[in-house]
Amino acid sequence: MKLKTSMVFLSVIFLLVLGCGEKEEKQSKEVAQFKVPVEYYTLDNGLKVILSQDKTSPTAIVAVYYNIGFRIEPKERTGFAHLFEHMMFQGSKNMGKMEFIKLVQENGGVLNGSTRFDFTNYFEIVPSHKLETMLWAEADRMRGLDITQDNLTNQQGVVKNEVKVNVLNQPYGGFPWLDMPQYANTNWNNAHNFYGDLKDLDAANLEDVASFFKTYYAPNNAALSIVGDFEIEEAKTWIQKYFGDIPASDLPEKPDISEPKQTEEKSFVKDDPLANKPAIALAYHMPKRNTPEYYAMGLLDQILIQGDNSLLAQKLEKEKGYTSNVSGGINYLGNMFNYQGPMLWMYDLTYDNETSEDEILSSIDEVMDTLKAKVDQKMIDQAIVKIRSQLYDDIGGTFGLGRADLLCSFALFDDNPERINTLEESFKEITPEMVKKTIDEYLVKTNRTILRVNPLLADNEKTQS
Template sequence: MMRFTRLAATGLVAGTLACTGPQATVQPEKPVEAQEASPTPPPAPAEAAPTTQGARRFQVPVEYHKLDNGLKVVLSRDSSAPKVAVGVYYNIGFRIEPKDRTGFAHLFEHMMFQGSKNLGKMEFVRLVQANGGVLNGSTRFDFTNYFEIVPSHALETMLWAEADRMRGLAVTQENLVNQQGVVKNEVKVNVLNQPYGGFPWLDMPQLANSNWYNAHNFYGDLEDLDAATLEDVQAFFKTYYAPNNAVVVLVGDFESQQALAWVKKYFSDLPAVPQPPQPDIREPRQEKMKRSEKVDPLAQRPAFALAYHMPPRNSPEYWAMGLLHQILLEGKDSALYQNLVQQKGLTGDVSGGTNLLGNMYNYNGPMLWTLSLFHDADKSPETLLSAIDESIEKVRTSPVDAATLERARIKARSELYGQMEGIFGFGTADLLASFALFDDDPARINRLEDELAKVTPELIQKTAQEYLRPDNRTLLVVKPKS
């Protein structure tokens, strides 16, 4: 069964791919069921530490290692419960999948559950369930991940199983044809035959971006899915599912020395594979507002979405946009909710954020900040746009006050902690793996609040002036066919 989830401040939200992206989720059945680098010295047991605002901050223990074959290993010990989250992340997402093979990265993710050298088809799933665990896999913009959450005593078994499918996936023509059918049906169910299918998570990147790598249909055109060959799958696996293109992250109740020894035992003999040059995924500066209209024969009400190109990841403006999101869009105290819902009654809700397929931290390329809403037919897109501009222009024309900025920081901090706790605490593993893959620095997880604390009212206004300007946005209007 396929389902999609989002790590959100409110916890685990289940729904469509709109929440996170192509994702293979296996729900447990009813019970039956370069040279090794010096590790970052492990900090003292997790404890609260002061922040610049005088609040207290949780410190995530981080140990970071690299095996001789290039595999990155992140260990974060947490003995509060006898469980362990095991994540294996590969530095390949749908953003850079082969041209004329849209949806290929997602298709391949499905193939990873079809058997490996020592585990037959779906035996990996049964192994996790038999040990009382849950598992999942997903394809995102910049990575594909697989994870299990199991009782601590099953850790070695999970490491063996993950190494087994990294070592040799059992790829057959029969399995390929079967999974092509599964993914095509998934596209039909979640997009083609669904009211508002693809709105705005799949539609907007294709409309707002100019570079093919950021703008193609990452869920997959049906013809492209059919065109994938066994040779394509084998070459993709050999290239990208290599230890030097991956990170293993463990979060939970384990002894670090023993856990690292198990990782070395099962992964160290896997050979490194030369990686192809990364394509240019940069986006040009948008100089003119884009506008698109989509007729949805299954929709009952009109829908409206607006997307702005984000500042470069990790730039000062990036952090300012994180707080602008809190000020403008996050929660019922946000400026857009107050204006559009409470004061003008133009919609019942307005939502969105940075990276609708994850969060503002777990991506590594051009990204959009998107807001969307549903409305009655007597409310025109022009009326909605005018009300949105009314709220956004306030942060563009004058600095935010100190109280607003402090509230935004508190909300951002709460959202971050909610993401870390998401899916039984797996959110912490997700951030550690992302920072290891993209920054070679998983300990960055403990500096996120510091970066938010550096943001000033002047930087927020400067960021809003450049990145929330009308020329930097794309408008999508969805109309019912009737």
């Protein structure tokens, strides 16, 4: 067993810094430092384990993240990663179909799973005395699924129905979270329909399922985190007992998921027969993850679109009255921390039929053209306050589920879940000059993709009236 341990105690430390001098005014500065307890080690079979003890509530979270998401699912099998997420609830060696769900719920817990760009995750939140049961159950389905044609056919139908309900038969279905990556990106891994083409979903067969499971659902391609009320040594014993002898897999070489630099603005229109108002989304390719520019874009996200005081909300909602809500962010399927490959910073809004696209874009350009001149340390400090607030909400919310998410993501992508304790400092290192440099390099029209929804239902209503 390879052991890496980093124990830090949860604390909020208030430092009072007094500056004094003949020409200096006395000032005080309060700095809050949030520290998450992290113990990290790796089993001999490659499973990454992160333990974070918190006894404020008699609950425990078990989260298992597999390093397989939409980006690297097989070609001509779009939606396969998502389909496989559903298969994980169809039975395993010691549990029949849907018994995993029943086991959690009958023990007073909740559970879910999801498929994202770079991982598929499963979690359970249970009373702490049921932790061992959940570890046994997760290990049981990692060890082997009940892969049958009946289960596959059933879940193909479920996923196809989900696509129809959430995308094909909804106004603005898939806009912009599903649509924009297909327009803005070039590399197939980043640009395909990851929810799944109906023909591709039908084409999946048992051989595909068995191969996918054997390849990607293995301990050396996964991270396990436990957050909550538990004893460290006891949890380690259970993890070794249930996961320790699951064999590792031979992981294939990862495909190239890099995205070529965009050199000119792109603009597209999507006809929507169910929409009665136009909508618009704008996307910019993000800087590489963990670079200074990446953190600067996190600050610019707060400055431009997060909250009522954001510059685009002030312009488009308060001043112009074009829309009631500008929404967006970095990574529509999560947050700016839980992805690994190329990403878009994006925002979108609906607006009245009487308002033109040119009016919307003109107002947006007013904000963007004057942005660099407005950036100063005060603006950055205000953005950091908003980031800190959101980060603390995420880490502490839902019994610590946000904490489990970050710990698993940082283990999978960085081999360093301790990053959770350095995020705020990383933002504080960003200067106004770095923010301005990032604006010049990334918030430019040549890096921008515009997607507008053409509301055909509105046209039909006009014709009928």
